[in-house]
Amino acid sequence: MSFHRMWRDLAPLGRDPRTGGYRRHAWTPADAECRAWFRAEAERRALAYEVDRNGNQWAWHGDPTVGDAVVTGSHLDSVPDGGAFDGPLGVVSAFAALDELLSRGARFTRPLGIVNFGDEEGARFGLACVGSRLTAGHLTREQAFALTDADGTTLPAALAAAGHDPEAIGPDPERLARIGAFVELHVEQGRALDLTDHPVGVAAAIWPHGRWRFDFHGEANHAGTTRLADRRDPMLPYAATVLAAREAARSAGAVATFGKVAVEPNGVNAVPSLVRGWLDSRAADRTTLDRVVSAVERAARDHADRHRVRLAVTRESFTPVVEFAHALRDELGRLLTRDGTRPPVPVLATGAGHDAGILAGSVPTAMLFVRNPTGVSHSPAERATEDDCLAGVAALTDVLEGLACR
Structure with missing residues (x-):
């Protein structure tokens, strides 16, 4: 055949x-x-x-x-x-x-x-x-x-x-x-x-589904000499946001995934200056999807503020x-x-x-x-x-x- x-x-x-x-x-x-x-x-x-x-x-x-x-x-x-x-x-x-x-x-x-x-x-x-x-x-x-x-x-x-x-x-x-x-x-x-x-x-x-880019801007520094209290580490709010996305999706019967991440300067012995993560989220209807993404963004901003990190969120694509x-x-x-x-x-x-x-x-x-x-x-x-x-x-x-x- x-x-x-x-x-x-x-x-x-x-x-x-x-x-x-x-x-x-x-x-x-x-x-x-x-x-x-x-x-x-x-x-x-x-x-x-x-x-x-x-x-x-x-x-x-x-x-x-x-x-x-x-x-x-x-x-x-x-x-x-x-x-x-x-x-x-x-x-x-x-x-x-x-x-x-x-x-x-x-x-x-x-x-x-x-x-x-x-x-x-x-x-x-x-x-x-x-x-x-x-x-x-x-x-x-x-x-x-x-x-x-x-x-x-x-x-x-x-x-x-x-x-x-x-x-x-x-x-x-x-x-x-x-x-x-x-x-x-x-x-x-x-x-x-x-x-x-x-x-x-x-x-x-x-x-309906879309992709959102979360840019966590911190401060690059030495991983071995910078006190934890002095750090503006964007990896921390990013990690907390990944967990928040999972919980928001679970509670809404939707899905949300951070499947791609880029780190600068991406050194083993360096506190990052930037962590950029891409959220993919999907739900059975637009209202549910909006609720999930809004919950993820709120959590991201709360965690970013706690760690003195600046956050920018950009919607890169959306399909109704x-x-x-x-x-x-x-x-x-x-x-x-x-x-x-x-x-x-x-x-x-x-x-x-x-x-x-x-x-x-x-x-x-x-x-x-x-x-x-x-x-x-x-x-x-x-x-x-x-x-x-x-x-x-x-x-x-x-x-x-x-x-x-x-």
Whole structure:
């Protein structure tokens, strides 16, 4: 089956041999290898291949300019030491589903597109879904040009180094106008499906979520000679804020994580002058999320004042709750149950952001989830069984046939 060959060919690209995780960061050599793989798969099937103004890759069966196209796909980039399935499963499954439809002799009545959105994870520049945000107009050129990675490389410089024109980036309403429906298949990032007998589920909504940067400014000093009473150590209020975030999230039924931290001057024998931490928080609704983040900020300011440390908090990104198009979601359920001849599939919400969520304000979108037996994601331990992956391909095939081949 084509799925197995594609999965085998893609598996070694960008994999760290020490950790077994993936480092497919946007606009790096590993990302370029993945993009070359996508183009080769498009050309293998004689699909019309193109790269849009924001670096997203497209492969088309049929003429997309006629409009009302059905599009599927996901992303190929990863978080640091990410798993094999987050993103790539949706892209590989898209090509495999098309192969199955062609082998059935399906008659397409709508164009079918397969997409690889660029920089979905935001691992390099700190903002998720850059390719889809730019396309949908949720990220301005000015904001995009201000993005830098940990080495100080700007997004425009990275794009130029990868052979793309940074001056071309920006909203792409004409391309979005071609799309009648977008369906993204993704490995589940959680265990909701594992607690059922179902290998595949349908997404109901994406929780509102955002990222906030907490800058604790203290005073650099000698770790061996500075009295504890004389220190303005920003590490102390930062550490207390991490614990406060956990408690605020627990009490609200939400999630909050400080998963990234930068320290200056970052010396073993030095009291830091700056501790910068990034908070990721998500909740079932905007009111709860605001309450959690406000509680974390209040705690951070109290602890900073206690240690004579200055605090600055900056919201770097925010995505409101996404309710997927009910009509399309219900249509997926109908197609997967074959009008009631199969058991209904679970419909579940998720706390993870996706390109489908970004596009939801512009085109009808829906998502399919494939069971993850451990619930682990953003880790080399991320898993999905072969049988469940193939069940995902079969489900996506049925959905695409019902939407594009009627």
